[in-house]
Amino acid sequence: AAENFSRDALYRIFYLAGTYRTSVAKDRPLDHVLKGKVMALMFYEASTRTSCSFDSAMQRLGGRVLHFNESTSSVKKGETLEDSVRTMAGYSDVIVLRHPSPTAAGRAAEVSPRPVINAGSGTGEHPTQALLDVFTIREEIGTVNGLTITMVGDLKNGRTVHSLARLLTLYKVHLKYVCPPGLEMPQEVVDFVAAQAVKQTHCTSLEEALPDSDVIYMTRVQRERFADTADYERCAGRLVLTPQLMTLAGPRTVVLHPLPRVDEVSTELDGDPRAAYFRQAEYGMYVRMALLTTVLGRA
Ligand code: CP
Numbered sequence: 485a486a487e488n489f490s491r492d493a494l495y496r497i498f499y500l501a502g503t504y505r506t507s508v509a510k511d512r513p514l515d516h517v518l519k520g521k522v523m524a525l526m527f528y529e530a531s532t533r534t535s536c537s538f539d540s541a542m543q544r545l546g547g548r549v550l551h552f553n554e555s556t557s558s559v560k561k562g563e564t565l566e567d568s569v570r571t572m573a574g575y576s577d578v579i580v581l582r583h584p585s586p587t588a589a590g591r592a593a594e595v596s597p598r599p600v601i602n603a604g605s606g607t608g609e610h611p612t613q614a615l616l617d618v619f620t621i622r623e624e625i626g627t628v629n630g631l632t633i634t635m636v637g638d639l640k641n642g643r644t645v646h647s648l649a650r651l652l653t654l655y656k657v658h659l660k661y662v663c664p665p666g667l668e669m670p671q672e673v674v675d676f677v678a679a680q681a682v683k684q685t686h687c688t689s690l691e692e693a694l695p696d697s698d699v700i701y702m703t704r705v706q707r708e709r710f711a712d713t714a715d716y717e718r719c720a721g722r723l724v725l726t727p728q729l730m731t732l733a734g735p736r737t738v739v740l741h742p743l744p745r746v747d748e749v750s751t752e753l754d755g756d757p758r759a760a761y762f763r764q765a766e767y768g769m770y771v772r773m774a775l776l777t778t779v780l781g782r783a
Contacts, residue, residue, distance in 0.1 A: 485650070487651075490654070494615070497774045497778060498774070501619055504770045508544065514546065516546055517546060521546075521577045521780055523548070523549050524550045525551050526579055528584060533743060534604060538601075538772050566595045577598060578776065581605075601779065607643055609647045611647045613643075613648070615651070615775065616772075617651075618651055631657050632657070633659055635701045636725070636748075638664075639703070642706065644703060646669075662693050663723070664705070666718075666719065690729055700738070702723075703748070704745055704748060720746070721747060724749075738760045740764050743761055
């Protein structure tokens, strides 16, 4: 979980991720780093960025990748998570797991003799996304301390914001929240952040939050988490970041989004230099390269 990381651990991961970014840009060979190692990608939910960036990270470092997919594996025959994890641990050195249950990563870690990396657990946590989000803020702004970071959208179901809010308590920040009614940040996250003496403010609109935000972290209203379509329709499309709204933000404000987006960030914003979400997706690969190197004892 995000709260397992210390500032020192973050510093080391971000330093290594930065060196990997430079090495990739300069086409320096890295395939000796994890040569001989195997990573199992176990995905029980859809993914583009997390799955492909872990895959690319492992391949760039010279390791190999085993793909386990819910729809083509013996999960279809009723195999439990625990049995699948035990089996895949026998074929690999590290397991990367995405699952719809918030408790899945913990359950997997209990039965796995190999390290398990949580690649997104239902509406719970997405710790490696939080790592790459903080790395992105550092790359884009140069620091995290002193910033006002505004999280927007589905704060109730968004595992990325749950992990990011927790991870940001390692820094001196001000967190602002903007969401449709009923999609507020879970109380346990608010209480955790408050216990670390980090200031939190609930705003009622983007217009209120934008002028003094250094980072605007947009998120999608997650249709797949709603039992009732009418409830989803009530919340969807209410908070949309447009070029017109961005005139309220500062020239150095950074717009992030874990992606995928639906309509909450206008595509007209993509050419704005403040829109950093595709750079953020790329940085995920460097951070995951650093994380794999660390977890596999090659740092
Ligand atoms: N940010 C993120 O988790 O994206 P994917 O669902 O595509 O992996």
